Amino acid sequence: MSATRWWVAGVVGVMVSVAGCGGATEDAPVAESATSSVVATPLAAKPWDPCTIPDSAVEAAGLDVGSKSANLFGEAPISTDWMTCIWTDPDPGSWYFLGMFSGFHSLDDLRGNDRFGQFSKVDDLGGYQFLRADRPAGRSCGMAFEVEKGLVYFVLDTMGSEEPQGDPCVEIMRIAGSLRSSLPPAAN
Numbered sequence: 573m574s575a576t577r578w579w580v581a582g583v584v585g586v587m588v589s590v591a592g593c594g595g596a597t598e599d600a601p602v603a604e605s606a607t608s609s610v611v612a613t614p615l616a617a618k619p620w621d622p623c624t625i626p627d628s629a630v631e632a633a634g635l636d637v638g639s640k641s642a643n644l645f646g647e648a649p650i651s652t653d654w655m656t657c658i659w660t661d662p663d664p665g666s667w668y669f670l671g672m673f674s675g676f677h678s679l680d681d682l683r684g685n686d687r688f689g690q691f692s693k694v695d696d697l698g699g700y701q702f703l704r705a706d707r708p709a710g711r712s713c714g715m716a717f718e719v720e721k722g723l724v725y726f727v728l729d730t731m732g733s734e735e736p737q738g739d740p741c742v743e744i745m746r747i748a749g750s751l752r753s754s755l756p757p758a759a760n
Contacts, residue, residue: 619722622672623657625754633750635659635670653677660731667737668730670747674756676722688714697748698758701741704729713741715748718759726751 627637639660654675660666679700683691691702699717703709704727716725728744730736 619655619674619676620719620724620756621655621657622674622724623655625657625672625751629751629754630659633747634661635747636662636666639666639669651675665737666731667734668728668740668743670744671727671729672724673727674719674722674724679716679718679723682716682723682725691716694745697745697752699748699752701745703741710736711740713739713744715744717748717752717755719756720759721756724755 623640623642630637630640636659639658641658642656643658651673654673654677656671656673658669658671660669682688682702687704687706688702689705691700693699694701694715697715697717699715702714702716704712704714707729711730712728714725714727716723726744726748728740728747730740
């Protein structure tokens with residue numbers, strides 16, 4: 573959806589909510605409040621948005637601030653279960669992109685996904701390193717953190733046919749170490 577459509581949708585949404593909050597006009601009576609025994613269930617909040625990490629922290633982690641995107645392939649969300657943000661390493665010579673995912677899931681959910689495997693605890697960071705099962709060795713690496721309200725994980729993938737200019741697992745450890753303090757608090 574274009575920025576103009578988002579803006580129009582936002583304005584219409586504000587207008588509808590303001591219109592629904594009005595009281596009585598001069599000649600119209602105010603309706604009495606209805607009573608009900610039905611309790612409203614609050615809607616679940618969205619997961620933490622990784623695109624809210626400050627640009628200064630992203631830059632300090634060695635990522636290209638200007639490449640930030642919620643989706644590499646257009647404006648539609650990648651998933652309804654996850655908030656996502658994607659960056660590349662700085663140009664010239666970008667050889668990878670880093671996707672960060674946040675959702676109301678557990679580490680066990682991630683381990684149960686057959687696209688990921690070889691999980692190992694990284695005590696220094698309080699997280700778990702893993703590999704993508706569907707990528708050749710040396711082309712991808714991930715890092716997951718259990719946080720107060722779910723899970724945040726990173727996946728570093730080489731771009732297309734670009735040859736890695738380093739070890740993806742070493743690179744993701746460096747980035748995760750730099751960005752760890754910008755993530756939600758760790759789960760207890």
